[in-house]
Amino acid sequence: MRSIALLLPLMVLTACQSSERAARSTASGYTALGGWQKRAERFNSLIALPTFETTPAAIRQSVSNATARADAALDRIGALDPKRVSFRETVGALDDLSYGAGATANRLALIKETSPDPAVRGAATEGTKVLQEWAVGIEYRPDVYRSIRAYADTRPGLAGEDRKLFEETLRDYRRAGMDLPAERRAEVEKLRKELTRLTTDFQSNVTAAKRPVRFTAAELEGVPEDFLKQPGVKTGDDEYTVMANITWHYTTVMENAKQEATRLKLEIARANLAREENVPLLQKMLALRSAIAQKLGYRSWADYQIEPKMAKTAATAREFLEKLKTGLQPKFEAELNECRALKARDTGNPIAKIQSWDWRYYNNQLKKEKYSVDSEQLRAFFPYDKVLEGMFRIYQRIFGLNIEPIDAPYKWVEDLRLYLVSDAATAEPMGLFYLDMFPREGKYNHFAEFGISEGRRLPGGKYQRPVVALVCNFPSPRPGQPSLLTHRDVETLFHEFGHAMHAILTRANYGRFSGTSVPGDFVEAPSQMLENWVWDKRVLDSFAANYKNPAEKIPKAVLDKLKEAKLATMGIYYRRQLAFALFDLVLHAAMPEGQTPDPVKVSNDILADVFLPEPENTAFVAYFGHLVEYDAGYYGYAWADAIAADMATVFEKSPDGFFDTSAGKRLREEIYAVGDSRDVNVSIEKFLGRPRSIKPFLKNLGINTDTASK
Numbered sequence: 001m002r003s004i005a006l007l008l009p010l011m012v013l014t015a016c017q018s019s020e021r022a023a024r025s026t027a028s029g030y031t032a033l034g035g036w037q038k039r040a041e042r043f044n045s046l047i048a049l050p051t052f053e054t055t056p057a058a059i060r061q062s063v064s065n066a067t068a069r070a071d072a073a074l075d076r077i078g079a080l081d082p083k084r085v086s087f088r089e090t091v092g093a094l095d096d097l098s099y100g101a102g103a104t105a106n107r108l109a110l111i112k113e114t115s116p117d118p119a120v121r122g123a124a125t126e127g128t129k130v131l132q133e134w135a136v137g138i139e140y141r142p143d144v145y146r147s148i149r150a151y152a153d154t155r156p157g158l159a160g161e162d163r164k165l166f167e168e169t170l171r172d173y174r175r176a177g178m179d180l181p182a183e184r185r186a187e188v189e190k191l192r193k194e195l196t197r198l199t200t201d202f203q204s205n206v207t208a209a210k211r212p213v214r215f216t217a218a219e220l221e222g223v224p225e226d227f228l229k230q231p232g233v234k235t236g237d238d239e240y241t242v243m244a245n246i247t248w249h250y251t252t253v254m255e256n257a258k259q260e261a262t263r264l265k266l267e268i269a270r271a272n273l274a275r276e277e278n279v280p281l282l283q284k285m286l287a288l289r290s291a292i293a294q295k296l297g298y299r300s301w302a303d304y305q306i307e308p309k310m311a312k313t314a315a316t317a318r319e320f321l322e323k324l325k326t327g328l329q330p331k332f333e334a335e336l337n338e339c340r341a342l343k344a345r346d347t348g349n350p351i352a353k354i355q356s357w358d359w360r361y362y363n364n365q366l367k368k369e370k371y372s373v374d375s376e377q378l379r380a381f382f383p384y385d386k387v388l389e390g391m392f393r394i395y396q397r398i399f400g401l402n403i404e405p406i407d408a409p410y411k412w413v414e415d416l417r418l419y420l421v422s423d424a425a426t427a428e429p430m431g432l433f434y435l436d437m438f439p440r441e442g443k444y445n446h447f448a449e450f451g452i453s454e455g456r457r458l459p460g461g462k463y464q465r466p467v468v469a470l471v472c473n474f475p476s477p478r479p480g481q482p483s484l485l486t487h488r489d490v491e492t493l494f495h496e497f498g499h500a501m502h503a504i505l506t507r508a509n510y511g512r513f514s515g516t517s518v519p520g521d522f523v524e525a526p527s528q529m530l531e532n533w534v535w536d537k538r539v540l541d542s543f544a545a546n547y548k549n550p551a552e553k554i555p556k557a558v559l560d561k562l563k564e565a566k567l568a569t570m571g572i573y574y575r576r577q578l579a580f581a582l583f584d585l586v587l588h589a590a591m592p593e594g595q596t597p598d599p600v601k602v603s604n605d606i607l608a609d610v611f612l613p614e615p616e617n618t619a620f621v622a623y624f625g626h627l628v629e630y631d632a633g634y635y636g637y638a639w640a641d642a643i644a645a646d647m648a649t650v651f652e653k654s655p656d657g658f659f660d661t662s663a664g665k666r667l668r669e670e671i672y673a674v675g676d677s678r679d680v681n682v683s684i685e686k687f688l689g690r691p692r693s694i695k696p697f698l699k700n701l702g703i704n705t706d707t708a709s710k
């Protein structure tokens, strides 16, 4: 996952740490930053840590400084003489001021998730909101737009990254409606405000929806004892209350309850959550989205939403999903058949069918019966320190880097670590990263990479090298026992650190294009590709060993079993994903004026066609929260997965496999260094050395691509 502070392409401003302090020698054996800061001068670059706010007052001050500075910069753009406008003073200045405000936003986003002080976290949360609201107004300043427009009217002959920045700046104004006549723009603004209200309500209804479903012990046969003992679950002598809206309640019962009637009852409850409130709301939202898109000159909301993404049009996204749907058909059927056989055996009914309330249960049964792997037992092979060192060795090798610990001048927690990445051949400092890896009270509870200072060329010509942080929650070490990771944790670490590499190895000139600031349907792909590393025996053997007996490696049979288990239900998993992605696109597709689709019918029909039919008289779509943040964007998950599999083939086919240095160099140069400074479609093809294909993705899923569609 990659955390993004603001919706706008805003970045970071860094304040230098005092150099005496950074350069002081340490007893820890860590390198001091000062030497690297001197070294950076030779490369005309700057390497520096930001100053982190440590009190609520400092945070409030930073927020007001940031908005005042940016507002002053906007005023300067707005006051330009239209006859004398330059790239630097208009489009360039806009990127500069976004970077400045974004710097504060990035830092606060990190503080809000990591500060040990609840008051500081609260102030950072407030500050983030203030900055977000302020950022919305940037695009709507007519004086600023007039200056940008005046520059555009000079028809400047730009090339490369400058041209891309220029074109996308104008595109964003057009997308905001600034191109429209005043009256029409006012209409769009009015519709947008209404849409914001409705989407907020839709989300609140999803959050507020509650539905208790009561069962007897017999009805819950198969459900683990410790679930039944959970507070609030046992509500009577022989009465258990399952909340259909609490996802882990729902999945625990759906995966384990033997009785089909129990699963059906809970599925019906789940698929009717928020129905009365959200179905009419959704209908209005779809009509508003369609009207806004059409007023802005787009055929549909899907086309509007997808324009800045890699897919560019709804038709391209749709075609991809349809191809994948066809390609997955044989695997999907085979998996359903396997589940069907289990159900026939359980029920004694030879023509039993797998229903939408069955698949979780039989997937679970299949995994238990056929692919039992004790994942807990594998932890002994993955002590955290060894995994981290091993991963560093691999990334250093394939990307031609050195990674070394640095003495951190400021730490928000004691076990925080700071590292510097440099180029192995030239000793050019590339950037810094913090590792905040273990859980604690009040800390962000997922795994993510946070950009702090994004890379960019400063107005004076020096290159600002990036600073990022990984915020993770691996098991804490205990006295006498190191932190032991699961295989899944190791995969996550390789993934998140991939985002850090993407950010740190950037050479893009503008903050807007730097590092991981690539389209949302691509940003996960390079990191998803790196997940493949931890399924390779050679990679694992380079660092994974039993911490009690380092001579003992992970047996091949165990790894094979893990792979089989992972593959066993992928057809079902992806067909479900595709059903969501397809109804999301179809609901936002072009429609004749004044008409709106029936969201329940459209989504139920697609679920039945692409996945499994929901029970009669249910409205799954009413509780599908992704229609708010990922509207016309759900396709991006499978899209990025397919690109990741395609990109992995470059390493798989290289002489040295996942250790291949020339493939690594290509990834560094064609993907990481350029970021979004050129079209990612071009970058991917340059990295692949051929056009893209979904065959590797299908092949990974065990599908014979000679018979499946291309």
Ligand SMILES: [Zn+2]
Residues within 6 Å of the ligand: 001, 002, 495, 496, 499, 524, 527
């Ligand atoms: Zn990610």
